[in-house]
Amino acid sequence: MAEFEATDWRLIDPAVHDWQKGLSALRASHHTIIELLQTKNDDFLEEKVDHRKYNFRYLLNGLVQHNVYHLGQVAYLNKLSQ
DSSP, X not given: OOGXXXXXXXXXXXXXXXXXXXXXHHHHHHHHHHHHHHTSOGGGGGSBOTTSSSBHHHHHHHHHHHHHHHXXXXXXXXXXTO
16 A cells, blocks of 8 residues: 555544534635645646646546535435435
């Protein structure tokens, strides 16, 4: 297992990691990404990501797709619970 993969899957304790805390963490991480991107110019998107074979454009596109995928899952589960 690569070093960066060690933090990919952590144990979740529902008593500590509730929905609101998860949403807050998601918002905070996105605000951090947005703030960082506002300090960069478009050339940054073509730079290679450390320890990867792809650039930041690919990484950010994947991040958006990943979040949209999970948003769909949440919407589906929400609809099932109504």
